[in-house]
Amino acid sequence: MKIGISALPFNLKEALDICEKNKKIDHIEVGLDNLEDVGVLKKYKSKIEDLNLSISIHLPMELNTCENINYIRNSWIDFICKIDEALTQDFDIKYYNLHLGYVMTNSLDRNRQKYLKNTVEFLNDSKLNQKLNGRILSIENTYSKKGDFSNVGDRVEDFNYIFNNIINDGVYFCYDTGHELMSKNDYNEVFDKTKIIHFSDNDGVNDLHLGYKKGILNDKIFDKIEKINPDYLILEIDFKDIEYTLNYF
Incomplete structure (x- = not known):
């Protein structure tokens, strides 16, 4: 099991400094929201190589696999393909992590399966799978607070449906401990499809990304x-909590 930390372009230098100081860390998961962010990441290529870190990418929170407008949903596929094309010239990306997306709450309550079918179509897309060429897509459990929009993927049934209907065998589950605290579910049913864990703690109400023992985990x-x-086990927590949380692993 590789232990990693998460970072964004703006704090990537700080994240790599932490990796250099703590040899337990041998992976980094970087969140990229724009194609331009690839250029920022490339500036740290030699540092990542010197630290012998493997690397993965967390795709934008705005990405919506269950989008009902085909043109927009396909534009997200194009985005992933362009990101991958730009990255693989310089990096061996181990996986891309993504949330399933979001739907107007009333529409989701009326016909959840319709939007899950959209996600299945997204994950089965031949262009996407040809571009990724066997690299893993990990789909992450999330939470909903029942406002105007709700997240898909806040219950195990969503993932059971997806794994029972996709033909792409490169899709796996990312189990997020903090998100489960906010939308309680039993994800044991998909643990056999789990390759990634996002580890964080919180108060059960807000996604605080706390270190272990600072919340209710x-x-x-x-x-x-x-x-x-x-x-991969990714510490998706405040940098100041990394050192002592690592003592539990």
Whole structure:
């Protein structure tokens, strides 16, 4: 199991300094929201190589696999393909992580399966899969607060539907501990499809990205981690909490 931390372009230098100081960290997951962000990441290529870090990409929160307007949904596929084309000249990207997306709450409540079918079409897209050429797409559980819009992927049934209907065998589950605290579910049913864990703590109400023991996450999480035995465990937490949280691993 590789232990990693998450970073964004603006704090990537700080993240790499942390990786240099703590040899337990051998992976970095970088959030990229724009094609221009690839240029920022490339500036740190030699540093990433010197630290012998593997790398993955967290795609934008705005990405919407269940978008009902085909043109817009396809534009997100084009975005991923362009990001991948720009990155793979310089990096061996281990996986792309994404949230499933969001729908107007009333529409989602009326016909959830319709939007899950959109996600299945997105993940099965031949252009996307040809471009990624076997690289992993990880789909992450999230949470909903039931405003005008709700997130898809806040319950295990969504992922059961997806894994039962996709033909792309390069799609896996990313289990986010903090998100489960906010939308309680039993994700045991998809642990056999889990390769990535996002580890964080919170108060059960807000996605605070706290270090372990600073919220309500209890010791049972380590039984789940042992059961899953993920390829990557990403500390998706405040940088100041990384050092002491690593003591539990």
